[in-house]
Amino acid sequence: VTESAPIEPAAAYRPRSDVRFRRIGEEAVVVRQDAPEVLVLNPVGARVLELLAGGEALGAVGAALAEEFEVAPAEAEADARDFAAELESAGVIEPAPEAEAEP
Amino acid sequence: VHDRVLLTPGSGAATPPALFAASFLVRPGRFPEEIAGRPCGGEAADLLLPAGPYRIEGLDPAQLRRLGGRFGGFCVPVAAGPTGPPRTPDRPDPTPAAASGRRSPLLGSPASPAAASPPGADRPVELSVFAAPPRSFRRTVPAGWRYSFDLDPRPERLRLAGWGFCALLERRAGGAWRAGLWVTPGDRRGFLGACTNLLRVVAAYRLLDAGGALLHSAAVAHGGLRGGDGTLFVGRSGAGKSTVARQARGLGLGVLSDELAALIPVPGGCAVAALPFAGDLEPAREPVPPLRLARVLLLEQAGRDALVPASRARAVAAAAACAPWINADPHRATVLLDNLGRLLAGVEVARLEFTRGGGFWPLLALPEAA
Numbered sequence: 001v002t003e004s005a006p007i008e009p010a011a012a013y014r015p016r017s018d019v020r021f022r023r024i025g026e027e028a029v030v031v032r033q034d035a036p037e038v039l040v041l042n043p044v045g046a047r048v049l050e051l052l053a054g055g056e057a058l059g060a061v062g063a064a065l066a067e068e069f070e071v072a073p074a075e076a077e078a079d080a081r082d083f084a085a086e087l088e089s090a091g092v093i094e095p096a097p098e099a100e101a102e103p
Numbered sequence: 104v105h106d107r108v109l110l111t112p113g114s115g116a117a118t119p120p121a122l123f124a125a126s127f128l129v130r131p132g133r134f135p136e137e138i139a140g141r142p143c144g145g146e147a148a149d150l151l152l153p154a155g156p157y158r159i160e161g162l163d164p165a166q167l168r169r170l171g172g173r174f175g176g177f178c179v180p181v182a183a184g185p186t187g188p189p190r191t192p193d194r195p196d197p198t199p200a201a202a203s204g205r206r207s208p209l210l211g212s213p214a215s216p217a218a219a220s221p222p223g224a225d226r227p228v229e230l231s232v233f234a235a236p237p238r239s240f241r242r243t244v245p246a247g248w249r250y251s252f253d254l255d256p257r258p259e260r261l262r263l264a265g266w267g268f269c270a271l272l273e274r275r276a277g278g279a280w281r282a283g284l285w286v287t288p289g290d291r292r293g294f295l296g297a298c299t300n301l302l303r304v305v306a307a308y309r310l311l312d313a314g315g316a317l318l319h320s321a322a323v324a325h326g327g328l329r330g331g332d333g334t335l336f337v338g339r340s341g342a343g344k345s346t347v348a349r350q351a352r353g354l355g356l357g358v359l360s361d362e363l364a365a366l367i368p369v370p371g372g373c374a375v376a377a378l379p380f381a382g383d384l385e386p387a388r389e390p391v392p393p394l395r396l397a398r399v400l401l402l403e404q405a406g407r408d409a410l411v412p413a414s415r416a417r418a419v420a421a422a423a424a425c426a427p428w429i430n431a432d433p434h435r436a437t438v439l440l441d442n443l444g445r446l447l448a449g450v451e452v453a454r455l456e457f458t459r460g461g462g463f464w465p466l467l468a469l470p471e472a473a
Binding site: 020021031 | 419
């Protein structure tokens, strides 16, 4: 079991400027034009990206996942954080300016 | 969370603005700002490509012969129009079909979804050929250069520069596309390469406007080239498209494409159409009506032959990765994804793991050609 770092509910991310994406069914297709590559996100990843792109902070994303996927809030929050970290690592999202200003 | 599909490498990428045309033009800063100039000649032709036609004006007689030789029945000479100043939006366009006395079998019908496409999508593309002084273009080949051209996409215009040519594509008032191509009149071979490359790009943008897409793919007909159903094999360069097309031909199946195919929306689904741009096989010489697209197979070389179910998102991703120029255009990539999502909505999709020996064909249950 991996110990999770505390979630930063106010952390916000946005798609990188070279990223274009669309929901296709429950999944999402992401074009990274600078890479260049295309990614397919699973339903949870697609929803996380969609919510982040809509301006939701990580805490709100976790809450939405808990409700929509019917999982425990703590588990959903951890998933939101993990998915956001993976999307950031994959070059899909980056911290939004407000998040960068967070202490 | 994610699965990766690499984009088609090569000429699809947009060129950084600071480097645009630097390899090809002596003075990149003098790139034409508007579509105007001295026509190479007074000849004109319609190219009957999907989502066309595409009228090419300002040709000299040798250029017209070259086009006819290259594009065969896709190229229809039309009565030479007046040369001089290019048409402007306040000068109505002639209808190429009426001028030529022929109508493209590939034009969308009024009832087709293409008719509901952005303004101008139902109007012909005009391409004017202008004479440029030979000193405009660089003569030395850059070290390590592979044939490609520079692309600079903007919201309402697109600039291209390549070996011996430059071109400007812009959307006019009303939404129709218009293109200018500058070449050295005496450079016959260079003209054909320049014109063909520009037409590929113009077709990609034109198809996008019509709700369709241009894809690197092999297209095979089962049930005959006229009235049959189409199977599209999607894959990057080297994925096996030409191998599949060659084997299909050997099996007596119709082959629409081994390199580039057009997807176009039709009532109730999607159709696949041939383009006169080929890879290793001879390009199509005559336009044929589009075929209903029944199946999209994502090519994946493997040590076995198997059909593996794939999601629509996976198919859209693979197709987007094989949509040259548009997938790299920051202003239009989402339109491409939207189009592909609609086009593939009712189409069977699967991943084809295949060996190059052709053992996969029985899995596809393609009936023999009539």
